[in-house]
Amino acid sequence: MRWIALACALAISSCAATRFVPLPPEAETHRAKTDDGWEISLTRYRPSGAPTGLPVILCHGISANARNLDLDERHSLARWLAAHGREAWTMSVRGAGDSDGIDEEKGRHPPITFDSYWRFDLPGVIRHVREVSGAPAVDYVGHSMGGLVAYAYLSQGGQGLNAVATLGSPTRLDWGTGLETWLHSIAPKLVSPDLMIPSALGAHAAAPFQALVDDGPFQRFFYNPQSSTTASWQRLLAYGTADVAGGVALQLIGMLDGGRFQSLDCTLDFKKDMARITTPVLVVAARLDRVALAPGVKDGYRALGGPKEWLVITRANGAKGEYGHMDLLIAERAADEVWASVLRFLDGHAPR
Amino acid sequence: MTALVVALLFASAPEPTVSHRRVVASDGASLALYRYLPPGKGEGRSPVLLVGEIGFGRPLFDLHREGLARWLAARGYAVYVAELRGQGKANAGASLRAWIHLDLPAIARVIAAEQSEPIDLVAHGWGGTLALAAAGRELPVRRVVALSTPVEAEVPSALAGAFLAEGGHFSDFAASPGGAWDFELLFAMETKFPPQTLEALRALGTRDLSSGQAAEWLAWMRLGDLPLDDGTTVRSRLLDFDRPTLLFLALGDGFAGPELCAPLRDTSKAAVRLRTFSRFETGDDFSHVSLLLGAKAPSRVFPELEAFLRGEGKTP
Numbered sequence: 001m002r003w004i005a006l007a008c009a010l011a012i013s014s015c016a017a018t019r020f021v022p023l024p025p026e027a028e029t030h031r032a033k034t035d036d037g038w039e040i041s042l043t044r045y046r047p048s049g050a051p052t053g054l055p056v057i058l059c060h061g062i063s064a065n066a067r068n069l070d071l072d073e074r075h076s077l078a079r080w081l082a083a084h085g086r087e088a089w090t091m092s093v094r095g096a097g098d099s100d101g102i103d104e105e106k107g108r109h110p111p112i113t114f115d116s117y118w119r120f121d122l123p124g125v126i127r128h129v130r131e132v133s134g135a136p137a138v139d140y141v142g143h144s145m146g147g148l149v150a151y152a153y154l155s156q157g158g159q160g161l162n163a164v165a166t167l168g169s170p171t172r173l174d175w176g177t178g179l180e181t182w183l184h185s186i187a188p189k190l191v192s193p194d195l196m197i198p199s200a201l202g203a204h205a206a207a208p209f210q211a212l213v214d215d216g217p218f219q220r221f222f223y224n225p226q227s228s229t230t231a232s233w234q235r236l237l238a239y240g241t242a243d244v245a246g247g248v249a250l251q252l253i254g255m256l257d258g259g260r261f262q263s264l265d266c267t268l269d270f271k272k273d274m275a276r277i278t279t280p281v282l283v284v285a286a287r288l289d290r291v292a293l294a295p296g297v298k299d300g301y302r303a304l305g306g307p308k309e310w311l312v313i314t315r316a317n318g319a320k321g322e323y324g325h326m327d328l329l330i331a332e333r334a335a336d337e338v339w340a341s342v343l344r345f346l347d348g349h350a351p352r
Numbered sequence: 353m354t355a356l357v358v359a360l361l362f363a364s365a366p367e368p369t370v371s372h373r374r375v376v377a378s379d380g381a382s383l384a385l386y387r388y389l390p391p392g393k394g395e396g397r398s399p400v401l402l403v404g405e406i407g408f409g410r411p412l413f414d415l416h417r418e419g420l421a422r423w424l425a426a427r428g429y430a431v432y433v434a435e436l437r438g439q440g441k442a443n444a445g446a447s448l449r450a451w452i453h454l455d456l457p458a459i460a461r462v463i464a465a466e467q468s469e470p471i472d473l474v475a476h477g478w479g480g481t482l483a484l485a486a487a488g489r490e491l492p493v494r495r496v497v498a499l500s501t502p503v504e505a506e507v508p509s510a511l512a513g514a515f516l517a518e519g520g521h522f523s524d525f526a527a528s529p530g531g532a533w534d535f536e537l538l539f540a541m542e543t544k545f546p547p548q549t550l551e552a553l554r555a556l557g558t559r560d561l562s563s564g565q566a567a568e569w570l571a572w573m574r575l576g577d578l579p580l581d582d583g584t585t586v587r588s589r590l591l592d593f594d595r596p597t598l599l600f601l602a603l604g605d606g607f608a609g610p611e612l613c614a615p616l617r618d619t620s621k622a623a624v625r626l627r628t629f630s631r632f633e634t635g636d637d638f639s640h641v642s643l644l645l646g647a648k649a650p651s652r653v654f655p656e657l658e659a660f661l662r663g664e665g666k667t668p
Contacts, residue, residue, distance in 0.1 A: 322604075
C-alpha cells in the first residue's frame with residue numbers, strides 16, 4: 001500500500017514536468033497544400049534581427065510531430081536557429097501534429113506511407129516556404145525519418161533544397177539485434193497499412209511515470225541521462241509524439257530486408273539513387289544511439305553522391321556526454337554540441 | 353553426505369593446461385604463443401587462434417584467469433593466444449606490416465605442426481583486421497569470428513587520433529590525471545566493466561607502441577588503407593576476404609566504431625553475419641574490450657561465438 005501511495009505521489013508530482021508548453025507568441029502557424037490535396041501544418045519562427053541565411057525547414061522523425069523541434073524555450077532547435085539569424089519552419093508530416101490525417105469523407109484516403117512524405121508533403125512545404133519567405137531555396141534539417149524524407153526526395157531529383165543536415169537518419173536497419181528480429185517477424189502480422197498505430201496514446205499514458213524509473217532500458221533506448229533530463233523526455237512524450245501510420249511502419253520495417261531503402265512498390269531504389277544527389281549534406285550520428293545505429297547512419301552517408309560531411313557526437317569527439325537518439329534534439333547541451341555544427345555547415349554552403 | 357554435495361557444488365571447474373612457447377619469425381623476431389588445452393585431454397577438438405588489438409597482450413583473453421581463452425578451452429577447444437610484435441612478451445616492432453608477412457605465418461606454422469584440424473580465428477580490433485587481411489593467405493583459417501574489426505580505416509575519434517599522434521603510449525593513461533577516464537572512453541565506454549578489471553587490463557595487458565607502429569597505424573587510419581610489402585593493401589585483401597564470418601559490433605566502441613566494421617558484410621566476398629547488442633535489449637551496448645572482458649561477455653558474447661565455431665546457429 002505504501003508503495004502504491006509513493007508511486008501515485010511521484011506520478012502526480014511528475015505531472016508538472018509533462019505540462020503542455022505552448023508555442024511562443026511570435027510563432028506563426030501556416031498550412032501548406034500538397035499536390036494530392038492534404039494540408040501540412042507549419043510553424044514559422046522569424047529570425048531575430050536581419051536574416052543571415054536561407055530559411056530552414058525542420059522535420060521530425062517517426063511517431064513524432066513538430067514539437068520535437070520546439071519542445072520548450074530551452075530545448076528548441078527552431079528558436080535557436082531563429083536566434084542565430086535563420087528563419088526556421090517546423091513541419092509535421094501528414095497524420096502527425098496539426099497536419100491533416102486520414103479522413104475518408106474529405107477524400108483523404110489511407111494508406112499514409114513514407115512515399116507520401118517525400119512525394120507530396122515535403123514538396124508542398126518547400127513551395128509554401130519559398131512563396132512566403134521569397135527565398136529562392138531553403139535549407140533543411142531532418143531528425144531520424146525526417147532525414148530519410150530528404151534523402152528520398154533528393155534522390156528522385158527533388159529541387160529547392162540548398163543544403164541539408166540529417167540527425168540520426170539510418171538508411172539501413174539490419175544489424176543483428178534481437179529487436180529487429182522481433183520487428184521483422186511480428187510487426188507485419190499486427191500492423192495494417194490502412195490504420196494508425198496509437199503510439200502517441202501509449203506515450204501520453206507513460207509520460208507521468210517516467211520519473212519512477214531511473215535510467216531504465218526504455219529510457220536508454222531513446223535518450224541518455226548524461227545528456228538529457230527526464231523532464232524533457234516526459235514533455236516529449238506528452239506532446240511531441242504522434243501515432244504512426246501503419247503504411248509508414250511497414251515500409252520502414254521493410255528496410256530490415258537486406259538493408260533496402262526503397263519505395264513501397266519497390267520500383268525506386270532510394271539508396272542507389274542517392275549517388276545522384278549533389279546537394280551538400282551533413283550526416284550526424286550519435287555514438288550511443290540505439291534507434292539509429294551509427295552504422296545505419298553511416299550507410300546513408302556512404303550512399304550520398306555530393307559534397308558531404310560526417311560527424312559522430314561522442315565524448316571522444318569533445319561532447320560532455322554521450323548521446324542517444326532523441327538527445328540530438330533535447331539534450332541540455334545540444335545547442336553547443338550538435339546544432340552549432342549544423343548551422344556552421346549550412347552557413348558554409350550558403351549560395352553565393 | 354551434505355558436506356560432499358556442497359564440496360562438489362563449490363569445487364572449482366577443471367583448469368585447462370596452459371603452456372607458453374617462444375616462436376621465432378623468419379626475420380628472427382621473437383613472438384609469444386600461449387596454448388590452452390582442455391582439461392583432461394591431450395588435444396582439443398579444433399584449434400582456435402585468438403589475435404587481439406594492437407598494443408594489447410594475452411590479458412585481453414585471459415585476465416586473472418577469466419576470459420575467452422579459458423572459456424573456450426573449458427568447452428573442448430585447443431586455444432592459442434598469439435602475441436605478435438609489439439604485444440605482450442613479443443619483440444617490439446617497427447611496422448604493423450610484419451604481422452601479416454612474418455608473424456602470422458610463423459604462428460600458423462607452429463599450430464599446424466600440432467593440430468590436424470583447420471584453424472578457426474577469433475580476431476579483435478585493428479589487430480584483428482590485420483589477421484583478416486592475412487586469412488586465407490599467410491594464415492590458413494576455416495571460420496572467423498571478428499570482434500570490432502574495422503574494415504573502413506579512418507580515425508575513429510579525435511581522442512583516438514590524439515592518442516596515436518602522441519605516440520600510442522598506453523602508459524600515459526596511468527600518468528595523466530584524466531588518463532583513466534580517456535582509457536575508459538576509448539575502450540570501455542559506459543559498458544558493464546568493473547573499474548578494477550579495466551585498470552588491471554590497462555596495467556597488465558597493454559604495452560606502449562613503438563613510434564613506427566603508432567605512426568603507421570595513424571597513417572593507415574588517415575589514408576584509409578595500409579600498403580603491404582607484396583604490392584597488395586589491407587583494403588584490397590579485405591575485398592577478397594572470403595571466410596565465413598560472425599562479426600560482433602559494439603555500439604559503445606570509441607576505438608573501432610561499428611560503422612567502421614559493418615561494411616565487411618557488403619564489401620568482402622565472405623558470408624558475414626552481424627550481431628549487435630544494445631543496452632535496451634541485453635543490458636549492455638558493449639565496447640572495444642568489454643566484448644572480451646566485460647561483465648556480460650561470458651553470458652552474451654561467448655556462447656554465440658562458440659556456437660558459430662561449432663557450426664551451429666544461423667549460417668551467415
